[in-house]
Amino acid sequence: MTVDCVIVDAKAITPKGMLERNIVINDGKISDFTTDVPSCDKKIQAKGLVAIPGLIDTHVHYGVYSPIEEAAKTESRAAALGGVTTMMRMLRLGRSYKKYLQDQLVASKTNHYVDYTIHATIFDEKQAEEMQYCAENGITSFKIYMNLGGEVGHVYMDMDPGSTSLFDAQVQLETTTIQKVCQNAARLGCPVLVHAEDYQMCECGIKKAKQDHKDGLAAWSQSRPPDSESKSIKKVCEIAREYGTTIYFVHIGSATALDTIEQERKKGTKIFVETCPHYLTLSYEKQNGYLAKVMPPIRTKSDNEKIWSAMASGAIDTIGTDHVANRLKLKVGTDVWSSLAGFPGIGTSLPILLSEGVNQNRLNLQQLAHLTSGNAAKIFGLNDKGSIQKGFDADIVLIDLKKEQQVSSDFFGAFSDYIVYEGWKLKGWPITTLVRGKPVTEDMQLVGKLGHGKLVNRSR
Ligand SMILES: [Zn+2]
Numbered sequence: 001m002t003v004d005c006v007i008v009d010a011k012a013i014t015p016k017g018m019l020e021r022n023i024v025i026n027d028g029k030i031s032d033f034t035t036d037v038p039s040c041d042k043k044i045q046a047k048g049l050v051a052i053p054g055l056i057d058t059h060v061h062y063g064v065y066s067p068i069e070e071a072a073k074t075e076s077r078a079a080a081l082g083g084v085t086t087m088m089r090m091l092r093l094g095r096s097y098k099k100y101l102q103d104q105l106v107a108s109k110t111n112h113y114v115d116y117t118i119h120a121t122i123f124d125e126k127q128a129e130e131m132q133y134c135a136e137n138g139i140t141s142f143k144i145y146m147n148l149g150g151e152v153g154h155v156y157m158d159m160d161p162g163s164t165s166l167f168d169a170q171v172q173l174e175t176t177t178i179q180k181v182c183q184n185a186a187r188l189g190c191p192v193l194v195h196a197e198d199y200q201m202c203e204c205g206i207k208k209a210k211q212d213h214k215d216g217l218a219a220w221s222q223s224r225p226p227d228s229e230s231k232s233i234k235k236v237c238e239i240a241r242e243y244g245t246t247i248y249f250v251h252i253g254s255a256t257a258l259d260t261i262e263q264e265r266k267k268g269t270k271i272f273v274e275t276c277p278h279y280l281t282l283s284y285e286k287q288n289g290y291l292a293k294v295m296p297p298i299r300t301k302s303d304n305e306k307i308w309s310a311m312a313s314g315a316i317d318t319i320g321t322d323h324v325a326n327r328l329k330l331k332v333g334t335d336v337w338s339s340l341a342g343f344p345g346i347g348t349s350l351p352i353l354l355s356e357g358v359n360q361n362r363l364n365l366q367q368l369a370h371l372t373s374g375n376a377a378k379i380f381g382l383n384d385k386g387s388i389q390k391g392f393d394a395d396i397v398l399i400d401l402k403k404e405q406q407v408s409s410d411f412f413g414a415f416s417d418y419i420v421y422e423g424w425k426l427k428g429w430p431i432t433t434l435v436r437g438k439p440v441t442e443d444m445q446l447v448g449k450l451g452h453g454k455l456v457n458r459s460r
Pocket residue numbers: 059061090322
């Protein structure tokens with residue numbers, strides 16, 4: 001019998017440690033580990049490279065500043081070049097899921113290079129009533145934004161497919177909505193993703209900073225302090241305990257937030273924690289300009305160190321990028337207040353983690369595999385993904401830990417015309433990315449077929 005593909009001479013990071021074998025792939029799955037090379041249609045030479053599970057990026061915004069049928073092409077291309085094999089879209093639908101979800105699903109279907117899933121954001125009680133409908137359509141995780149309300153309730157929803165108009169909206173997240181979402185999610189067996197910042201504290205902080213004519217990333221951080229994260233963490237955890245809901249805190253980047261989460265865990269709340277590469281590498285003490293404006297804000301170098309050690313100790317479960325596919329023209333305003341929050345990051349996540357993490361001995365490859373793939377697969381029910389094991393999807397990234405390259409947004413070919421890491425010289429890059437056994441990139445070039453990426457089946 002001839003198999004589809006063999007990765008020859010790879011060092012594979014498996015649950016049992018590093019395995020020096022050939023990886024045999026058939027029908028999109030990992031079928032065997034061998035010392036010989038069976039007859040195959042395709043051979044990939046991996047000498048000197050390490051095979052890790054393809055990244056599952058838990059947190060991706062695309063379809064907001066360009067419609068999903070376009071955004072899926074550009075952003076999944078950047079994903080593939082960055083070693084990401086599954087991108088989890090944060091869908092913000094400004095209206096009924098029952099009426100408008102199918103349009104989004106159809107427009108997504110033929111336009112991805114890599115696999116994808118969707119988290120549905122719930123903004124009000126009407127949408128909360130549609131959670132079961134979402135779950136029946138494969139969307140088994142829900143997000144709430146505790147930072148939206150009052151004068152800081154503005155948000156851009158995802159565009160309608162086929163349109164290029166920004167979808168402006170004003171959101172007021174009520175406590176009753178949080179309760180409904182937690183209750184329904186627990187009943188459906190789905191986690192609730194929480195953007196934990198208290199909108200009232202942020203509203204106050206921004207007002208005061210503007211009155212005092214402050215500007216810059218330090219002022220941005222001070223205007224929405226870590227205490228506002230703590231306040232909303234405590235609030236949602238109390239509700240979650242009442243209903244037995246699993247909470248997944250997105251983009252945690254401050255020591256204070258982490259400490260509060262630890263306390264809430266001790267009270268019996270079921271919690272998972274995500275961080276992002278920028279909370280490991282950027283601080284308002286080092287970064288200038290407005291490019292690194294994000295919510296919650298980047299904090300201090302000491303927060304960076306705390307997040308690194310929390311990843312190594314297991315206090316943090318996953319790494320998502322909070323990738324926002326926007327452009328400079330919209331991004332940069334006249335001051336920090338008028339600049340747009342969020343920036344692209346899906347392509348640079350793995351190079352950053354290899355260069356600043358693995359190659360600096362802050363993380364080992366086993367930890368990296370759990371943080372970037374394995375844990376997310378378990379939390380979100382992607383049962384065939386997240387591990388290099390027999391029977392699993394052959395979502396594999398071959399990395400070269402010694403490869404040095406400067407970051408440039410051109411390389412990734414995404415929608416954005418900038419990257420916060422532009423010019424950073426990183427050591428450790430993905431070379432080849434396979435999604436269900438098919439190379440999507442080879443030798444750092446896109447070779448995949450558009451439409452190969454599928455909506456992943458999830459269990460709950
Ligand atoms: Zn986000």
